[in-house]
Amino acid sequence: MTLISRFRSPRTQGILLLTPALGVYAMFAIWPMIDVLILSFQDWNGITENREWVGLRNYYHILYNDPVFWVAFKNTFIWTVLSVVIPPLLGLGLALGLNQKLILRAPLRAIYYLPVIIAPIAVATMWRWMYDPFFGLFAQLLADLGLSSWAVDWLGDRDVALYSIFVAYVWQNVGFSMVLFLAGLQSVDSSLIDAAHIDGANRRQVFKNVTLPALRPTITIVLVLSTISSLKAFDIIYGMTGGGPAQSTQMLALWAFTQSMEIFDYGRGSAVSVVLLLLTLAVVIPYMRWSQKQESDAQ
């Protein structure tokens, strides 16, 4: 076969079109994932040539001898539960409201979505300043209301800090759920709603029996995306507390980073990463199977 005719084969052309994207993806996204798995069975400080195999020692260490790991695990769990419940519920509420024909609907939607496009690290910086115990927004508001005694050191108090960060996270993420729900609501058949009204159904009945069933696929998507994005919470915590005070806001993603990049224990950091990766896969794989099934049902 000459070069020209080879070039004309659809298969070759397809491979040429695929290679740049697949190549960079395999090398810079898939390989690091494999490498993190390998590293989790090794002892390495990031500098020496030698990566020594240590079997399951890193896992043993993080599970049995590292109290911070369990704090991070617990915080990640709390964080995930909160972020799967609160932002999607608020987002659904806003979407239902803003799906009505209301005056100034578009600007209202824009306001709710605005925080989504702000860099998480800038959100962290903004809220750190708002939580400033002396001149921050909350300290001032409480002082104006004569409630200074309610003021706490929002990011400095071990019992409060995680939830203070979460408030900022909600502020940033509600708009995302809202937009997905708004799009999902477009798929609700309006003639069904009209028919239900004619039959004398009230708003609640319409919501429960018409809107909610039609939203089911959207709800699944929002919940899965919320879970995934909550497991990777990193920027906002790094920026607001760095995991402190006294590790009270430590999370798995941040702890993996700290172990590897700041304590230079790549093995233990990678073991934490693998735990987080497994947790993510436990959500992702069923979801992918579900969406494959949806797709083949649709065809």
Added chain:
Amino acid sequence: MIAPALNMKRRDPVLIGLWISLALVALVWLTPVVFITFTALKSEAEIFSTAAFSVPSAIEWSNFGVAWIKGNFSQTFFNSTVITLVKVPLGLLISAMAAYALAQIKLGWNKALLLFVLFGAMLPFQVMLAPLFNLVNSLDLIDTYPGVILPYLAFGVPYQVFILHSFFRAVPKELTEAALIDGATHFTIFRRIFLPVSLPVLAALLILDFVSTWNEFAMALVLLQDKNMWTLPLGLMSFQGQFSSNYGELNAAIVMTVLPATLVYLIFQRYFVSGLTSGAVKG
């Protein structure tokens, strides 16, 4: 809800109550932005002496100038611009090429390849920061533009391929086949037919990707260690560390970091929504 416009005319109390509560919550949602902007425009003395929401009496523009210089903003701004301007169009092009091949050319394992790519859309790269550093370091690309652009490309591919693939697949195969019989190559068909028809989708993805590249922090933190290579988010973080008590300047720095993405959003608003939802909600 049969005729919402009519309902409003009859002043449906439920809708009015709904509107008032939505507007009130929207005000709450805006407070952080207003507070930050006001603080950025106040002098140090005014910040300490006036209430949080008092409008700045004399606008202190110097906060911006001082923060710009102290924060090395001209350098970080430049780096962010270079990285974003290279990464976003290049990433979109390679994703579109791959999506076309997967949607329109029989390769035998299209479905498996597609799944392989989609898998990455769900992976948290935050988990892989250390091996990513390790890889880029072994290529001697730490503190270089390619060293951060290549991983950005890799983690942008899955979502874009996913969206574009579902779009390209909807184009009838007969169209491609007819063009092939007329002697066109797949490259020509991709460039002359598929790229032009997908311009709205590409625009939506372009804008989404601009914002997420502009805002990216965690990978840059690991891959760019030299101060002169930092992007805006890294610069802001370090500014906060060094000058956290110069409130006026800190808030000016926040405003400058956030402004470009905000402007892009306000100008191209409708593309955001279509870009986000075309993939996610269709399933």
